[in-house]
Amino acid sequence: MPGPKIPKSARPGQIEKSAKQRIIAGTRAHFFAHGFRSVTMDDLAEELGMSKKTLYAHFPSKTALLKAVLADKFQRIDTDLQEVTSGRLSDIISTMRQFLACLHRHLQEIQPSFVRDLNRNAPEIFKSIQSNRRTVIEKHFGRLLSEGRRKGIVRKDIPPTLMIEILLGTMDSIANPSKIVELRTTPDIALSAILTIFFDGVITKPTRSKP
Numbered sequence: 001m002p003g004p005k006i007p008k009s010a011r012p013g014q015i016e017k018s019a020k021q022r023i024i025a026g027t028r029a030h031f032f033a034h035g036f037r038s039v040t041m042d043d044l045a046e047e048l049g050m051s052k053k054t055l056y057a058h059f060p061s062k063t064a065l066l067k068a069v070l071a072d073k074f075q076r077i078d079t080d081l082q083e084v085t086s087g088r089l090s091d092i093i094s095t096m097r098q099f100l101a102c103l104h105r106h107l108q109e110i111q112p113s114f115v116r117d118l119n120r121n122a123p124e125i126f127k128s129i130q131s132n133r134r135t136v137i138e139k140h141f142g143r144l145l146s147e148g149r150r151k152g153i154v155r156k157d158i159p160p161t162l163m164i165e166i167l168l169g170t171m172d173s174i175a176n177p178s179k180i181v182e183l184r185t186t187p188d189i190a191l192s193a194i195l196t197i198f199f200d201g202v203i204t205k206p207t208r209s210k211p
Helices: 012-034 041-048 052-058 062-085 092-107 112-121 125-150 160-174 177-183 187-202
Strands: none
Touching: 012 041, 012 052, 012 062, 012 112, 041 052, 041 062, 062 092, 062 125, 092 125, 092 187, 112 177, 125 160, 160 177, 160 187, 177 187
């Protein structure tokens, strides 16, 4: 029986990209929900319905696949935050709430088992997470804080760059695998608490007193 026909318009590069995206999507759901320590490439190949050879053709190791999953996750966060902060930002308070809700939604996918595995088996991977987190925060918070200062909603006695460094420093201290495990919390709860306190601190008192 002949196999499924491939559209003439589909190029080899597009097919390969589609296969990679399918692997990353399936692996992301598995890793974030159950952790990655005990899962093998054989397990993933079987779950994805492909040969281990095909899986290795796209990703030479489980570490390479883990890095791809995290890069994809940050790309999705960046895209969603770009949508939140795009436009004229007419309502800064509403935008801040949307910003917080967006991050909360993304981090809810990451369960404690993944954080424990990251803490025990791949602490070096967290360095890339910190780097990506810094890039996302500087890019989107920078615009949000600058616009908020212009509208008189964000305090002007503290430079936005210092605000961002305070936020990133707090995240590095609290929203890291070892501390999250120690506090018996989850990434979304930890980050939500940090951002809630941060927003309360940078917003001007008259604005904060409004309902």
